[in-house]
Amino acid sequence: ELLESGSETVAFSTWRTLHESECILLVLAKYGEPVINCYLKHMRYAAAFRGMISSKEETDAEFEKLKAEMKDLGLKSKDMKRYIEYGWLVGVPNYESFDIKFNFRDGVQKVAGLSSYSSEYELSSEIAHSSPLMIYSNKNYFYVQTLLNVYESFFRLEKASRDGN
Numbered sequence: 001e002l003l004e005s006g007s008e009t010v011a012f013s014t015w016r017t018l019h020e021s022e023c024i025l026l027v028l029a030k031y032g033e034p035v036i037n038c039y040l041k042h043m044r045y046a047a048a049f050r051g052m053i054s055s056k057e058e059t060d061a062e063f064e065k066l067k068a069e070m071k072d073l074g075l076k077s078k079d080m081k082r083y084i085e086y087g088w089l090v091g092v093p094n095y096e097s098f099d100i101k102f103n104f105r106d107g108v109q110k111v112a113g114l115s116s117y118s119s120e121y122e123l124s125s126e127i128a129h130s131s132p133l134m135i136y137s138n139k140n141y142f143y144v145q146t147l148l149n150v151y152e153s154f155f156r157l158e159k160a161s162r163d164g165n
Contacts, residue, residue, distance in 0.1 A: 002014065002146075003143055003146060003147070006139070008137070008139045008140075008142035008143045008146060009127050009137050009139075009142050011142070011143075011146045012123075012124050012127055012142045012145055012146045012149075013124050013125075013127040013128035015124060015146055015149045015150055015153070016121060016124035016125060016128055018150065018153055019109075019114075019117060019120075019121060019124075019149070019153060020104060020108070022112075022114075022153045022156065022157055023104070023108045023109050023111075023112035023114055024039075024108055024112075025157065025160070026112045026113070026114070026156065026157075026160055027089075027092065027108060027111050027112050029160050030112075031091070031092050031093065034091045034093070035088065035089075035091040035092055037091065038087075038088040038089075038090065038091030039088040039091070041088070042084060042085070042087055042088040044062055045062055045065075045066050045084045045087075046084050046085070047062075048062035048063055048066070049080075049081070049084055066080070066083075066084070069083075069087070070083055070087075073087075073090070079102070082102040082103060083102055085102070086101075086102035086103055086104070086107045086108060087102055089102065089107050089108065089111060092111055095111075098110060098111055104121075105118055105121065105122075109121065114156075117149070120145065120149055123145075127142075
């Protein structure tokens with residue numbers, strides 16, 4: 001619908017969200033239960049961070065666990081938000097061998113094996129954050145890029161589903 005209505009740049013930046021979800025799903029599917037459990041634990045940390053847990057005692061307990069994990073990894077309090085969002089990657093077997101960072105591009109995307117999409121992801125991020133590219137863009141280019149990337153994401157997810165991942 002976005003492509004048909006002439007919103008090519010919006011469609012391309014929307015692919016970015018699909019790609020983020022795709023990478024997370026592929027990592028969770030590939031590594032299974034240990035990573036899924038770690039992901040769920042970090043969802044709980046995020047809920048505590050956002051004040052979404054009704055009990056102060058439970059919230060405090062989550063923060064204590066979070067701080068202890070961060071200390072064990074040598075992380076500082078300034079790293080908390082990134083660790084909440086991407087720290088679940090420590091559940092990946094031998095995660096140290098990936099030389100990952102707690103971010104999307106050098107973390108989730110890398111572990112998912114989709115680093116070849118880094119430049120497209122970066123470009124879509126520039127559009128999503130209202131850079132001049134969003135206004136002065138070649139609509140045909142973003143139309144084609146969006147179609148290609150959405151279909152490739154779809155085929156990878158469909159294959160993962162079919163393979164039982």
